[in-house]
Amino acid sequence: MKTKDRIVQASLELFNQQGERNVTTNHIAAHLQMSPGNLYYHFRNKEDIIRSIFNEYRAHLEELVTPYEAEHMNLALLTKYFDTIFNLMWRFRFLYANMVDILNRDAQLKAQYIKIQETVLAQIVVVFEQMHDDGILVMSRTQLPILADTVKLTVSCWISYRLSQTESTEITQAQVYEGLQRVLMVFKAYASDAAQIDLESLQRHYAGKIMAPLSTD
Numbered sequence: 001m002k003t004k005d006r007i008v009q010a011s012l013e014l015f016n017q018q019g020e021r022n023v024t025t026n027h028i029a030a031h032l033q034m035s036p037g038n039l040y041y042h043f044r045n046k047e048d049i050i051r052s053i054f055n056e057y058r059a060h061l062e063e064l065v066t067p068y069e070a071e072h073m074n075l076a077l078l079t080k081y082f083d084t085i086f087n088l089m090w091r092f093r094f095l096y097a098n099m100v101d102i103l104n105r106d107a108q109l110k111a112q113y114i115k116i117q118e119t120v121l122a123q124i125v126v127v128f129e130q131m132h133d134d135g136i137l138v139m140s141r142t143q144l145p146i147l148a149d150t151v152k153l154t155v156s157c158w159i160s161y162r163l164s165q166t167e168s169t170e171i172t173q174a175q176v177y178e179g180l181q182r183v184l185m186v187f188k189a190y191a192s193d194a195a196q197i198d199l200e201s202l203q204r205h206y207a208g209k210i211m212a213p214l215s216t217d
Contacts, residue, residue: 004042006032008056011049015094019169020050020102047106054109057092058116064088065123072134075198082180082202085155089176096159097171117152124148136195137187147190154183177209 001009010032014023025046029039043049064084070077089096103110128144131137139147158179159171181203188199 003034003038004052007039007042008049008052011046012053012092012094015053016092017170020094020098025049047109050102050106051109053092054095054112057088057095058112060088060091061116061120065120065127067123067126067130073131073136075201078198078202079205082183082206085183086176086180089155089159089179090173093159093171093176096156097163099156099160121145121148121152124152135192137190138192139190147186151183151186154179154186158182174210177206180206181210 007028011023011028014028014031018027023046025039025043026036028046028049029036032039043052064081068077095102099113103113125145125148128137128148129141132139132141132144137144137147159176162175162179163169163171184199184203184206188196188203191199
């Protein structure tokens with residue numbers, strides 16, 4: 001692995017474990033057993049590292065929210081969507097925990113974030129339109145953008161909200177799965193009778209994830 005990639009991955013690990021506010025470039029260099037000067041050869045400062053991590057996050061996000069090519073939505077496809085959402089939230093959890101502060105420190109990053117969020121919302125609306133046409137979502141088509149924004153809001157804010165409700169400074173995988181359960185509850189409120197069966201199956205699936213012992217890596 002190239003040194004620059006090692007720095008990015010180590011920073012992501014430390015930000016997730018210790019909180020981005022608590023990690024400096026000196027901490028990252030020490031973790032990698034390299035000199036601060038070597039780190040600064042690749043990155044000017046911590047904000048530069050965060051931008052690189054955000055680029056990776058953006059690529060995953062764009063890949064996640066794409067219209068489905070299957071003839072109809074099914075349980076396997078729903079599970080894939082939700083598992084991918086969980087993996088994104090868990091892998092980049094420090095961003096979800098501290099997004100407002102990070103963006104307020106970096107106007108360039110904030111402009112990129114706003115742009116990608118607009119794109120993601122538009123893509124979610126397309127997916128929901130497919131689900132509406134498949135008879136899964138039973139609601140006015142004009143209300144789909146509001147539902148899409150509500151789901152995006154729940155995903156985006158869940159980790160920071162969950163951390164605000166406890167004295168702990170770390171989020172667990174089980175708590176992230178609790179966020180997915182909240183998203184499923186939103187879906188169930190607007191799902192057809194036929195779709196309720198699959199959604200209830202997903203609820204049981206993720207309830208098992210919440211109860212099972214999970215890794216904190």
